[in-house]
Amino acid sequence: MVLVVHGSPQWASGSSDYLVPPANPQKFGDFMGFLAARYAGRVQSWEIWNEPDEVAFWHGSTPGPAAYAPLLTASYGPIKAADPGAQVVAGPLTGNNFKFVEGLYALGAGNSFDAVGVHTDTACLVKGPSQFYFEPDGRIGRFSFLGFREVHAVMAAHGDGGKPITMSELGWSATTTRCARGGNAGLKDAGVGETNQARYLEQAYHCLAAYPYMTTGIWFNERDVGAADTELNRYGLIRWDATKRPSWDSLQTISIYGDQMTSSCGDLTPPxxxxxxxxxxxxxxxxxxxxxxxxxxxxxxxxxxxxxxxxxxxxxxxxxxxxxxxxxxxxxxxxxxxxxxxxxxxxxxxxxxxxxxxxxxxDSRELPRQTTRISLHLSGSQSLKTVRGRLTVPGTELMPTGKLMVRWQRYSRGRWVNRYARSKIGAAPFSYVQKISTPGRWRVLARYDGSGPFSRAQAVESLRVR
Incomplete structure (x- = not known):
């Protein structure tokens, strides 16, 4: 069993708002110790406050590691003293908030939790488990399902790679309405529909199965919480009228037969x-x-x-x-x-x-004389020809400077007449496509007049157009 404990009475916080934490964190810690002793052996995991990293559940002060760490550290000792085998969870956090976890370590709170909790059923989530984005610093996005990899990376960097991550809320709303909350209000769908809800459930548990440190995945939630078709009312495996959604069947199949999927979970491999x-x-x-x-x-x-x-x-x-x-x-x-x-x-x-x-x-001016060579190759149909070539300095890896001229010439009245011409950069391979409609003897002449230490060069390829 997992229990999340959050909120405080007015006598402890000085506020009628129960989401304002107590003025003295130790009061909360003592209460956690009392609960752990009362339910020792029956509660396996204690979550310290719900989503303390966001203003939705943390009032009275700016949410952040500095505000939350005293509550966490005050709770850890009393819980472990009352029930040494119980798991103390930092969070659960909103999304995969790895920066919040970094902040806890920076404050010395790394010894005050046995696991980090995350909630991935964030507002109007419509992307599947395998889809993700990157933060500006290159890490997988906090609000991506797979962002738990970054949470684990932070924990591993502080020597806690063996500690688990518990995903105590995961889910997708089956609503077909538009998003009504958060930064995307009115800008996107609020849910994914019933078919995709079931499909994403299967994918999510398939993804979690690939990571041994992901020890808990709890679907939010079992049943719809209201009759109106809204995002928050439609996360249930069971509809408001008590009929079962396809997602119920998907979870039942997983619970009986295990993960049956074989595909990879997200493309995380770079090119x-x-x-x-x-x-x-x-x-x-x-x-x-x-x-x-x-x-x-x-x-x-x-x-x-x-x-x-x-x-x-x-x-x-x-x-x-x-x-x-x-x-x-x-x-x-x-x-x-x-x-x-x-x-x-x-x-x-x-x-x-x-x-x-x-x-x-x-500095090519300091080089001795360099002998250059032009290679040419002709290809193409009868009337559309392509010449490809390269100016090189044989026996070296020098890139010649300057330009060369490529000319298409036709033999007429005893001499070669220029018909088409184009200059090319000497340092790069070149190609020149030309349509030739006049029959007769043709040739391609590539000429490099030299530049600095690089000698002149010339190459010719002949052809007949019928």
């Missing part, structure tokens, strides 16, 4: 990243070509972003295993020497991966 160019031995000066791909097996890839020395210079929406590339044409502001290239990939669930590479900018 994997491959930096294709540059490499760790690449040297560049004026112009830097970058290319990468990423993939995610869970929720699929969303975007890929590039940074140089901490400053973002380009980002792309991207699919799994799609190569995205970019040429940073002006690198004059990049200092000579070692710089850090960072690639950040984000999947559709919001998971982020980062891969970094040290690259080197050199």
């Amino acid at each position: 994997t990243i491959k930096i294709l160019e540059p490499t760790a031995v690449t040297r560049f000066d004026r112009g830097l070509y970058v290319a990468a791909s990423a993939s995610d097996s869970g929720s699929k890839l969303s975007s890929v972003h590039f940074y140089l020395n901490g400053k973002k210079f380009i980002g792309f929406a991207a699919r799994n295993d799609q190569t995205v590339s970019f040429t940073l044409k002006d690198t004059s502001a990049v200092p000579y020497g070692v710089s850090t290239l960072k690639v950040r990939a984000v999947d559709k669930a919001g998971n982020t991966a980062i891969k970094e590479l040290a690259i080197t900018r050199v």
